[in-house]
Amino acid sequence: MIIAVDGPAASGKGTIARALADHYGLPCLDTGLLYRAVGLSVLKASGDPDREADALAACNFDKAILSDPALRTEAVGSLASRVSVHPSVRQALVQRQRDFAAQPGGAILDGRDIATVIVPDADAKIFVTASVHVRAQRRYDDGVAHGGHPDMDSLIADIQARDTRDMSRDHAPLRMADGADLLDTSNLTIDAAVQQAIALVDAQLERRRNA
Helix, strand or coil, X not given: CEEEEECCCCCCHHHHHHHHHHHHCCCEEECHHHHHHHHHHHHHCCCCCCCHHHHHHHHHCCHHHHHCHHHHCHHHHHHHHHHCCCHHHHHHHHHHHHHHHCCCCCEEEEECCHHHHHCCCCCEEXXXXXXXXXXXXXXXXXXHHCCCCCCHHHHXXXXXXXXXXXXXXXXXXXXXXXXXXXXXXXXXXXXXXXXXXXXXXXXXXHHHHHC
């Protein structure tokens, strides 16, 4: 069983994907970490994330970087959005994601093009979203919780810029896939969002069994 969870930054898709993985007993891949690893690698190499050659060279990152706490920072998240616009970068990471999805028993993947590009034949597809202000508030709260002093206006501007890049890029833009269910988490608690996600997945699986 393969479950695809897509959505914009800070929509809650990662939290939901991990909860689904626990519920169904499946391995989970946050594909955004791969792009964050590329972005961080470009930074460490003093490269330009907007230059395709620099971003592509960074795709050969050492797996050890996936455990680097810096991957979770807002700065690296922004770099990930910038390197992900390059078609060659996305192509370089496609097979790694498909191999993860194809493992025995299935898997759950979350990202921005899982159901549209990586595994369009996924057994269940969810598109998780939330308003820009709610997503910015989540980033703000997370930053404060980790001892930071985030600026709300800057967070809103960054999320809007990332949305624009993700939705307007020529290759694999962010969009809701055909057959996916929309889950807006703007006014939902984490538990409520997870329960709705489980219900949506169960309903999709049931429809497939009865098709």
